[in-house]
Amino acid sequence: MKNFTIIYLLALLFTLCVSENISAQIVISKPNLGFTQACASPSFNDYNVTFTFSPVSGVSASNQFIIELSDENGLFDSPTTVYTSAEGSVTTSPVTFTFSVPTTIAGEAFKVRVKSTSPAATSSSSVAFSAYYKIQDTPFSINNLIATGAYCSSGSYLLTIDNPGDINNDSPLQYPSLTFNWYKETSATTSVFVDSGETLSVSEPGIYFAETNYGTCTSNSYSNRVTITESDSETTSEIISSLGNSYCSNDGPTTLSTISGLSYQWFKDDSEISGATDQTFETNESGTYTVKINLGDCSSSATIDLDNGGFSSSIDVPENTSIEEGETLFATLTTDAINPEFEWYLNDVLIPGEINNSYEATQTGSYKVVVTQTTGCVASNEFIFVITEPFPDVADIPNLISPNGDGINDTWIIPQEYVNGANAEVMILSSRGEIVLQTNDYKNNWPENELNFIDVNPVYYFIIKTTNNQTKKGSITVIK
Template identity: 55%
Template structure:
């Protein structure tokens, strides 16, 4: 009986021992070890057209991961700290089951530093690798040459003073300013000639640098140990006790296109400024730049502290030449015409002709025959990237000017506008014409209003309000309303 109890006790012991050990054994089987990440690169130099890099790692045992496991690639900050890591890639659950493994990732556009590290994490089970070796990494959003100092290559500053060099933004032409890309820093250098390496200017990482000693200077976008093609032109800075120079540049060039809006005049950087137009000081124009919309002679006085400099620019607009073959005022005999022609060097010009500020319809060539008196204007427009227009005017009078307001007894119901100056226009009695505030309304047979005025000049039909001869002898209808609301109605037959 005692032997039986002992055997029973041992059986129970091993049974409960195995139950208690089971979670511990399972826990051991659910752990994996991830090796130190390695990579084929020595540095990362990414840009908008290339941003794909590989990291290799191993883990053991492969049987330790679950079907829901994901591997995560994390990157430190530029100093190697994982206090706030950046996730570069997260694998699809269960997609990586064999070791060694490789993951391709991209770096953020804000990447910039010399001491980045990588690490790999798993999610099921949770594990973290050792840290990778440090490496430089930069994302280069801009990697082309740019301009400083408005591309002015030679400047003078006053002895004992300074001269500020600035990265242009946006600069002229196709200049791709790095200032358009937030977060970039810059290195400024003094060029020591072809046989000596340039000297990096200490503590100069911003978009400007104040030069205090003569030399040749340039800027470069800071991409650390990555090769940078983002560098500026060279500027030679000379110190002088007097005779400092200043130069004005126009943002839209000179000549500039008025239709593109104002152009910004910029002058050499100094301490104080005063702008002038035609040698007259412009009120409150005391900044380094001045915006203008009209051509003219502009100048500026720049103070450098111990000496001054002046600069000027004869700002011109993009234009073309155009002229007429007639005088400003021309007299013709009623019934005759004046042949007018425009001569211009404009490219593909467009013409619009006007009589008394009303456009003459269907006239688009460079010639026109003026048959009635009045003030004429032709607008010549040169289309293109810079649209330019020019107006030319001339006047036509009659050698014998007929009375425009004869004393006729009745309202005529027939006119014949054939240019013989007899019944050419609809002439009304004096009680209805200009100066009486009588409303004259003429309507076509189709119900279209062809004339409505309270200042009738006895001039219908006219060049600007012609007759439509689609029908033979068209008929129009009139309504005349006097200031005291008396109304006259009738028809007008037009005989060609």
């Protein structure tokens, strides 16, 4: 009886252990993908995977489910964890998780699998799928956007992806994880793969282009087409302006680019530009630009009539004008600006309502008119002119002034043949021989500032030299 009891207890203990081991196991199904391709980008990177597990009661309160991503060949030697659930958060089946792919992912045969932690279990792997993260997904340029290239017989032409990128060209070379494929067109709608890499050496005529390698994922990351020809002597190429043609000079200089060659020489309006021997040339001037390109055993040339988008204007009044009291001055501005706008100012104050290309001035002062081209290249020109009262026509050079602010004889007023516009040199010296005024455009305005009366009725001296070499000399006594 004693032996039977021992055997019974051992059998019961064995049954309990087996039951416990069975309850600690779960089976995870093969993951079901909610997508066929993972073509991710900065604006979209969410992908669903669904699986089942049983028994539901088999998971512990601390269990976590993990989604692992294989390498590009579908191998899990060094898997990447793309999702981990919170402890004990999953208690029902089936389960759907959303995960994101790494930003460096690229390949055609990725897989995922699901693992649990308590108890430990691993599903079989999913079906294979292509996955790429399209970090750059806009068109880019090759060959400096120049649509042609040429090579000499038995030579080759090097096509390159343009870099660095800017606001007009998001170069894929800025992203080290990307690779590139080159193609040659075989018809208007078909092409063949040529090679991979950042550059392509072409030794056969044809139309070539590049694409960022996003595999079977559709993408907008492709280049312009370039037509390559073979030359025996000289070919005609083209020049591209980085800011377009015409371009707006207010945006700064534009860069002129031509095809790849061994050496270059640039010309402007048929004159050689000293030192301009690179593939590119920067300028902010309109004109006809030509470049001679040495291709080795042959040559090429290209020309562009560059327009910087400016406009011309003129005004029909002189910079300085005198008018009598009651007279007016009618000023007209002529321009070829597109959709021009006009603003008139008097002494730097905007004159309200004056928006036409002409203005009738009735006051003395400093005038300014600003014309702005509002379509295309937005730019402005301005013109300044001054209206004054005419200078008094005195007969003699005075030798006495009284700058006391009473409006009578406050400044030294001399005959009109020596003042503004006469180009006579007027020099005034102190009694110590110091030059206090020297000008070829005297405006009857000395002294403009208050004089320091160290002496009673100080004496100054003047020298006037006319354009015909006549000289007038004398003294000026200043009284209060």
